[in-house]
Amino acid sequence: MARTETAAPAGCPHFPFPRQDVLPEGRTAFPPGHDPLSLSPQYAGLPPVTRIVLPEGQEAHLVTGYAECLRVLREHDTFRRGHADGVHPYPTIGSTVLAMDGAEHRAVRNLVGNYFAPANVRGLRPRVEELASALVEEMLADQGPVELLARLAKPLTLGVIGHIMGVPDTDLPQFATWGDMFLATGPDRAEQNQLAMGGMVAYMGRRIEAVLAGPADHAVPPGLITAIAGNQVHSQVPMDQAVIFAASLVIAGWETTAAALGSFMFRLLTATGDDGSTLYRQLCAHPDRISTAVEELMRTIPNSMFDTTQPRRAVRDVELGGTVIRAGDLVLACIDYADRDPRKFDEPDRIDFQRSTAQAHLGFGAGPHVCLGAPLARLELGVALEHLTARAPGARLHEPPHEVRWNTSTTIRRPVELWLELAG
Incomplete structure (x- = not known):
């Protein structure tokens, strides 16, 4: 598609804006009182659509208004992902489902049918409960501080997606490594992304081939890999796309949810409500508010290091938020x-566990690319918080909040580690 570039106005801001979870050079800790989960103050006062400049000089439209973002996410015939891959500093998503649009995108997502529909995900609750209960029990048995991501967030989310997919527990650590490589942001990010995808595709290709070889292969556990293999045979989806999709589901099924639980607990243990108690203590006193708390924390905690979805490109001229966007222009939904x-x-910066509109947030996206695993993520996060608040009401951070280090090696925001004292 031919590109057109409309000139950026003088003084056009450079994007991405500085992250609040990156330590200033030469410092080993943030200043006391600093909030690493806050958004850059450069957002304040921006109109719903702003012309920006990306690191390599490319110009784009930054969309920060809610209604305008919703249009970008929903109107896939106007704003297309597949036309905007390889934009620095965003990860290259290549031939994954993230880069697809239209009928091709629908066909690939249909490989899993309604597997992740809320009604089906509810059937997974006993498995999630069992795993979360065992992990929290092991944490409570320790006499000293425990690290949340290694002891609960990662094994819970990896264990559940492994169960769903039919990936043996012994293979899950390798997917954790591949996930970090696929989401890497360093100078060798392209090589890391490709190595990770190559490893995952080779693995999933072998698993799917084993399924298609017939029921005699008892080494293949039942799961979504089996369903994808069966559905691929009857669909128009090429085998290579089915394999890539299966591989990406494992990463999507644990990485972002594990990171969210780490950030959730940091916020709950450091932020206070109107009565002066921590938000965590409020949830302990009102467990019936946990489901809304998950939505409010998703709404108010930034998940991506860029604050935006993957870039899209307009395929036709369109007016958005009073701004004319030309065909070929890059668009970033913040x-x-x-x-x-x-x-x-109302009061958007306030975390309100009784907010009636909490579930309207865009943390899981919207439109055709809405997060396929959103019901599963909600279940896992809710169950984890239920078990923590019920069995460790005295939980607190082991170290001062400003000394917690934050991940900067991948696109996902999370603490590198979050050490907790569970006895209070």
């Missing part, structure tokens, strides 16, 4: 700031 839009959310 869902993290859109979820703070006062036109949509």
Whole structure:
């Protein structure tokens, strides 16, 4: 598609804006009181659509208004992902489902049918409960501080997606390594991304081939890999796309949810409500608010290091938020700031566990690319918080909040480690 570039106005801001979870050079800790989960102050006062400049000089439209972001996410015939891959500094998503649009995208997602529909995910609750209960029990048995991500967040989410997919527990650590490589942001990110995808595709290719070889292969556990293999035979989806999709599901099924649980607990243990108690203590006192708490924390905690979804490109001229976007222009939907839009959310910076509109957040996206695993993520996060608040009401951070280190090696925001004292 031919590209057209409309000139950026003088003084056009450079994007991405500085992250609040990156330590200033020469420092080993943040200043006391610093909030690593806050958004850059450069967002303040921006109109719903702003012309920006990316690191390599490319110009784009940054969309920060809620209604405007919703249009970008939903109107896939106007704003297309497949036309905007390889934009620095965003990861290259290649031939994954993230880069697909239209009928091709629908066909690939249909490989899993309704497997991740809320009604089906509810059937997984006993498995999630069993695993979360065992992990929290092991944490409580320790006499000293415990690290949340290694002891609960990662094994819970990896264990559940492994169960769903039919990946043996012994193979899950390798997927954790591949996940970090696939989401890497360093100078060798392209090589890391490709190595990870190559490893995952080779693995999933072998698993799917084993399924298609016939029921005599008892080494293949039942699971979504088996369903994808069966559905691929009857679909128009090429085998290589089915294999890539199966591989990406494992990463999507654990990485972001594990990171979210780490960030959730940091926020709950460091932020206070109107009565002066921590948000965590409030949840302990009101467990019936946990489901809304998950939505509010998704709304207010930035998940991506860029604050935006993957870039899209307009395929036709369109007016958005009073701005004319030309065919060929890059568009970035900043869902993290859109979820703070006062036109949509009253007192948007306030975390309110009784907010009636909490579930309207864009943390899981919207439109054709809405997160396939959103019901599963909600279940896992809710169950984890239920077990922690019920069995460790005195939980607190082991170290001062400003000394917690934050991940900067991948696109996902999370603590590198989050050490907790569970006895209070």
